[in-house]
Amino acid sequence: MxxxxxxxxxxxxxxxxxxxxxxxxxxxxxxxxxxxxxxxxxxxxxxxxxxxxxxxxxxxxxxAPPRISYPEACGLRHLAFAVEDLEQAIQCLTSHHIECEPIRIDPITDKAFTFFSDPDGLPLEFYQDGLDDVE
Structure with a gap:
């Protein structure tokens, strides 16, 4: 192994x-x-x-050729960043004219998260205090 x-x-x-x-x-x-x-x-x-x-x-x-990057496309789904304050993180992106999807709640962890995109449309996620869930 x-x-x-x-x-x-x-x-x-x-x-x-x-x-x-x-x-x-x-x-x-x-x-x-x-x-x-x-x-x-x-x-x-x-x-x-x-x-x-x-x-x-x-x-x-x-x-470089374009790649399909919708969150449900085959391959790498998205890259997620843990944040302490999801609302503050969304406000920061909004101030830079970056749109976020509506906040969702993970049904397993009850943690809040949202998706947004980088300049090439790569799906990114902010996950509320997600580090507690992986340690």
Whole structure:
């Protein structure tokens, strides 16, 4: 059996690197650890952290094909972030003209959550105080 230690990172390919970098760093508040332009690939790569922990690789590639990203499409469904105050998180996104779906309640945990999208339509979720549920 494998001895997995956790999830190391999530890789995201952006259609507009600067717009997505702004979204993940300036709006969601992830920290930029490192940023590299790879000339041979005509590609940017940013290493982003949450609370000092490396979590997202943000890439750009020329002419990357679009992907279906509805929450119920096959493949990766969405990326969820735990938040302490869901209402405050929604207000922050709204102030940046980012729409959120109506708040739902998880019938199993009774925790509140909402979905929204990154600049490329990747489905993202804010989950109220979700860390208690995974530890």
């Amino acid at each position: 494998l001895n997995l230690k956790g999830i190391h990172h999530i890789a995201i390919i952006a259609s507009n690197y600067q717009q997505s970098r702004h979204f993940y760093c300036e709006i969601l508040g992830l920290q930029l650890l490192n940023e590299t332009y790879r000339a041979e690939r005509q590609s940017w790569k940013a290493d982003l952290a949450l609370d000092g922990r490396y979590v997202i690789e943000l890439f750009s590639f020329p002419d």
